[in-house]
Amino acid sequence: MSLPKIKHVRAFVARGGGGDYHDQGSGHWIDDHIATPMARYPEYRASRQSFGINVLGTLVVELEAEDGTIGFAVTTGGEPAAYIVEKHLARFLEGRNPVEVEKIWDQMYFSTQYYGRKGLVINAISGVDLALWDLLGKLRGEPVYHMLGGAVRDELQFYATGSRPDVAKELGFIGGKLPLHHGPAEGLEGLEKNIALLADMRAKCGDDFWLMYDCWMSLDIDYATRLAHRAWNECGLKWIEEALSPDDYWGYAELKKNAPKGLLVTTGEHEATRWGFRMLMDMECCDIIQPDVGWCGGVTELIKIANYADSKGVMMVPHGSSVYSYHFVVTRHNSPFAEFLMMHPGPTEVVPMFAPQLLGEPVPVNGKIRASELDKPGFGVELNRDIALHRPYSR
Numbered sequence: 001m002s003l004p005k006i007k008h009v010r011a012f013v014a015r016g017g018g019g020d021y022h023d024q025g026s027g028h029w030i031d032d033h034i035a036t037p038m039a040r041y042p043e044y045r046a047s048r049q050s051f052g053i054n055v056l057g058t059l060v061v062e063l064e065a066e067d068g069t070i071g072f073a074v075t076t077g078g079e080p081a082a083y084i085v086e087k088h089l090a091r092f093l094e095g096r097n098p099v100e101v102e103k104i105w106d107q108m109y110f111s112t113q114y115y116g117r118k119g120l121v122i123n124a125i126s127g128v129d130l131a132l133w134d135l136l137g138k139l140r141g142e143p144v145y146h147m148l149g150g151a152v153r154d155e156l157q158f159y160a161t162g163s164r165p166d167v168a169k170e171l172g173f174i175g176g177k178l179p180l181h182h183g184p185a186e187g188l189e190g191l192e193k194n195i196a197l198l199a200d201m202r203a204k205c206g207d208d209f210w211l212m213y214d215c216w217m218s219l220d221i222d223y224a225t226r227l228a229h230r231a232w233n234e235c236g237l238k239w240i241e242e243a244l245s246p247d248d249y250w251g252y253a254e255l256k257k258n259a260p261k262g263l264l265v266t267t268g269e270h271e272a273t274r275w276g277f278r279m280l281m282d283m284e285c286c287d288i289i290q291p292d293v294g295w296c297g298g299v300t301e302l303i304k305i306a307n308y309a310d311s312k313g314v315m316m317v318p319h320g321s322s323v324y325s326y327h328f329v330v331t332r333h334n335s336p337f338a339e340f341l342m343m344h345p346g347p348t349e350v351v352p353m354f355a356p357q358l359l360g361e362p363v364p365v366n367g368k369i370r371a372s373e374l375d376k377p378g379f380g381v382e383l384n385r386d387i388a389l390h391r392p393y394s395r
């Protein structure tokens with residue numbers, strides 16, 4: 001049974017939130033003195049946008065089939081990713097049967113391996129792969145999660161990422177993940193501030209509410225180990241996330257070995273492909289892997305990553321990527337909960353993570369999304385065509 005072939009491949013760029021969710025206006029919690037590897041330079045310490053965290057913008061990939069059906073997806077990548085899609089990857093898509101997700105992924109990866117493998121190129125491949133799965137679902141009239149094996153539970157439960165875990169608790173989330181504000185460059189004074197903030201949130205949220213710290217690659221092994229023990233002993237931290245550079249597999253293995261029993265070590269949002277995640281798991285770097293399906297290779301690659309994690313008894317809780325991860329998580333026993341990234345500036349309200357780019361994007365209510373809410377073709381969302389979309393490399 002052949003489906004309508006792919007006729008057009010288009011790559012657009014959009015700004016102002018959405019796929020590149022760090023691309024927010026001023027005064028947003030997500031750019032408020034958050035610790036990063038660049039914090040060793042004082043001029044880049046107060047704002048991640050000052051060193052370019054939002055320089056790329058959103059990549060929108062659109063695949064149009066012969067019958068006019070359109071599949072699309074958004075991720076982080078902007079104009080350089082649009083170039084890779086239009087000038088390199090499109091040749092493996094135009095004229096092809098959209099069912100060939102494996103062969104198309106293989107050709108996109110190995111044709112770009114000489115300059116890709118991780119980062120921007122894999123973001124571009126992920127965007128194409130997500131658009132392909134969306135197109136497949138729209139052509140078949142099936143939600144992506146049905147094509148992945150169906151739901152193993154009736155609802156998804158979420159923890160919330162943002163600077164207000166106390167509000168997240170009131171909104172019904174199972175936990176709150178705080179951004180870490182101070183890294184090694186701010187010395188013991190900064191460490192004490194990190195602990196004081198966590199202790200304040202523990203007092204506000206009570207003992208049973210999960211509290212986590214997201215360190216966004218900002219620490220060294222000594223600081224991370226000291227923070228882990230203090231935060232566990234004094235504040236009952238549930239996990240310490242992405243403490244070290246994604247390339248420091250050896251450091252993660254040491255941190256996990258030296259972390260207090262009971263504290264979880266997590267990482268992976270800036271890792272890519274089955275090979276990168278195999279390295280994390282074979283070197284016993286973490287207790288939970290956190291791939292971003294828009295950055296790790298898409299659904300086709302996440303299937304391989306998640307299956308390997310499942311075989312090793314490692315939890316796979318994707319980095320927040322809205323519907324693109326919800327349709328995956330609901331089908332996996334080793335993904336018992338999901339992340340919801342609070343994109344309200346406060347954050348004191350639940351707003352769609354990729355707003356304003358996706359029409360029909362579901363949001364957690366009382367910290368949950370029912371699986372039945374995903375029962376729409378593809379990823380169940382449509383592109384908001386009222387936003388400014390620019391196609392820099394039309395052919």
Ligand SMILES: C[C@H](O)[C@H](O)[C@@H](O)[C@@H](O)C(=O)O
Nearest residue numbers: 034161179214216319320341
């Ligand atoms: C809140 C963190 O600093 C990042 O901005 C966030 O995108 C990511 O690390 C996460 O896990 O949500």
Ligand SMILES: [Mg+2]
Nearest residue numbers: 214241242269
């Ligand atoms: Mg993170």
